[in-house]
Amino acid sequence: MAAVLPLSLLLAHLLLWAHGVTAYASAAATPPPLPVLPVPSYAQLRWQLSEMALFLHFGPNTFTDSEWGTGRADPSVFAPTALDAGQWARVAAAGGFGRVVLTAKHHDGFCLWPSALTEYSVAASPWRGGTGDVVGELAAAARAEGIGLGLYLSPWDRHEPVYGDTVAYNEHYMGQMTELLTRYGDVEEVWLDGAKGEGKNMDYMFDAWFALIHQLQQKVVIFSDAGPDTRWVGDEAGVAGYTCWSPFNKSMVTIGHTVAEYSRSGDPFGEDWVPAECDVSIRPGWFWHASEKPKDATTLLDIYYKSVGRNCLLILNVPPNSSGLISDEDVKVLQEFTEIRRTIFSQNFAANATVTASSVRGGLDNLQFAPSNVLENSIYSYWAPQEGETCWEMFFDLGRSISFNVLQLQEPIQMGQRVIEFHVDILMDDQWQTIVEGTTIGYKRLLQFPVIEARYLKLYVDNARADPLISFFGVFMDPFSVRYDLANHGKSLPTNSSEVIMLRTESTAAM
Numbered sequence: 001m002a003a004v005l006p007l008s009l010l011l012a013h014l015l016l017w018a019h020g021v022t023a024y025a026s027a028a029a030t031p032p033p034l035p036v037l038p039v040p041s042y043a044q045l046r047w048q049l050s051e052m053a054l055f056l057h058f059g060p061n062t063f064t065d066s067e068w069g070t071g072r073a074d075p076s077v078f079a080p081t082a083l084d085a086g087q088w089a090r091v092a093a094a095g096g097f098g099r100v101v102l103t104a105k106h107h108d109g110f111c112l113w114p115s116a117l118t119e120y121s122v123a124a125s126p127w128r129g130g131t132g133d134v135v136g137e138l139a140a141a142a143r144a145e146g147i148g149l150g151l152y153l154s155p156w157d158r159h160e161p162v163y164g165d166t167v168a169y170n171e172h173y174m175g176q177m178t179e180l181l182t183r184y185g186d187v188e189e190v191w192l193d194g195a196k197g198e199g200k201n202m203d204y205m206f207d208a209w210f211a212l213i214h215q216l217q218q219k220v221v222i223f224s225d226a227g228p229d230t231r232w233v234g235d236e237a238g239v240a241g242y243t244c245w246s247p248f249n250k251s252m253v254t255i256g257h258t259v260a261e262y263s264r265s266g267d268p269f270g271e272d273w274v275p276a277e278c279d280v281s282i283r284p285g286w287f288w289h290a291s292e293k294p295k296d297a298t299t300l301l302d303i304y305y306k307s308v309g310r311n312c313l314l315i316l317n318v319p320p321n322s323s324g325l326i327s328d329e330d331v332k333v334l335q336e337f338t339e340i341r342r343t344i345f346s347q348n349f350a351a352n353a354t355v356t357a358s359s360v361r362g363g364l365d366n367l368q369f370a371p372s373n374v375l376e377n378s379i380y381s382y383w384a385p386q387e388g389e390t391c392w393e394m395f396f397d398l399g400r401s402i403s404f405n406v407l408q409l410q411e412p413i414q415m416g417q418r419v420i421e422f423h424v425d426i427l428m429d430d431q432w433q434t435i436v437e438g439t440t441i442g443y444k445r446l447l448q449f450p451v452i453e454a455r456y457l458k459l460y461v462d463n464a465r466a467d468p469l470i471s472f473f474g475v476f477m478d479p480f481s482v483r484y485d486l487a488n489h490g491k492s493l494p495t496n497s498s499e500v501i502m503l504r505t506e507s508t509a510a511m
Contacts, residue, residue, distance in 0.1 A: 030362030050098025069108025071158030083324025109159030194256030238280030309446025
């Protein structure tokens with residue numbers, strides 16, 4: 001007769017068995033690789049994932065047909081007849097913009113909220129009978145649409161009498177910043193620059209400002225041409241460098257004193273994570289002018305490729321008009337821009353591809369870091385190679401021959417930015433031909449080239465700061481941009497494509 005274990009002993013055996021399985025499973029799992037510093041903060045990661053922001057330049061300049069106000073315009077000029085911050089937020093949300101950034105105070109010193117620290121504000125205007133609050137209305141509208149709020153508070157104030165007295169004005173500025181960051185809920189971005197008045201001996205206490213902003217808002221990123229959280233890309237055309245690193249050395253620059261090429265390209269040896277932001281206006285000016293017309297949707301698409309598609313955030317200025325609305329012609333362009341992006345990127349020809357790689361972290365059968373992870377549109381799943389390898393390759397079988405002219409690559413930037421150089425080949429006539437070479441990837445890299453037809457592709461990472469990690473690989477067709485086929489190789493490429501088409505050939509024996 002078999003011995004019967006006491007219940008208590010049986011439970012003990014079951015617990016030991018369960019712990020053993022757990023321990024075995026833990027032992028069998030492969031931990032993620034170490035991140036490569038620097039890495040983004042929580043706020044910086046949320047900022048990057050939002051991809052685009054809508055800038056709203058609005059104020060007395062809108063009504064005086066000027067770009068830089070003097071600070072002497074009578075508050076009565078601010079008189080929008082149909083201001084609807086809800087429309088601004090709806091346009092932003094519908095266009096895929098993750099946040100709106102408002103010029104709460106431009107260089108003229110006029111405040112779009114009723115500041116207790118100046119009489120030069122909406123409270124002195126006829127709008128809403130002097131009881132209006134543009135910042136408050138936009139904050140409520142942004143919350144209703146599920147998008148973030150950002151604010152620009154100009155350091156230069158051409159109206160404020162104490163401007164030029166360093167201590168007094170810094171106190172004034174920080175007082176206004178405190179009003180903005182404590183009255184309106186979460187503020188996700190504060191936009192600053194280093195503009196100064198002519199002939200004024202004025203020092204801005206940026207470090208004190210930054211400390212205050214981070215103290216009052218937990219989710220905020222601070223933009224300026226030198227950081228601390230995001231940096232200016234160095235131009236107002238919305239164009240990032242072909243090579244664009246998020247690592248950066250803040251010690252190399254100061255606000256108002258930057259090196260254009262350094263800002264544009266970043267630094268693979270940088271010790272700080274300061275990704276670039278690309279600012280551009282939909283119109284020639286930053287404020288609305290009746291005589292100006294917006295850029296067309298394909299121009300915005302080109303800018304998108306050269307900003308978001310080069311590891312940056314695009315902040316597109318769409319200024320409300322003198323009625324207080326985003327103009328119908330601007331709305332139409334934004335709708336077209338949204339639709340052409342949807343058309344291009346809604347069909348990923350690699351979505352059902354068969355993917356293999358030269359190696360996989362933890363072994364070829366380890367699903368945790370499997371090559372197929374790159375087909376998921378997320379930075380939180382990724383392919384990782386085995387440690388210590390020097391050959392990093394991924395192979396894609398699309399299942400059938402497909403025509404395409406855009407590739408999308410992404411890195412899991414929470415693990416650091418790693419890839420220095422890469423190239424992509426296609427199999428053509430039993431030989432591997434290089435169709436595109438690139439440098440950095442980062443959060444998102446969009447690569448354009450003449451229309452290609454292929455079934456098999458190969459991604460080579462030629463150089464990296466550490467074992468490369470790839471979170472997404474997409475294959476798309478853009479029917480809107482100027483396109484060239486391989487027969488035109490050697491002719492001038494469209495200005496939209498700085499990626500050089502290489503026709504380097506390798507034998508399939510190297511596959």
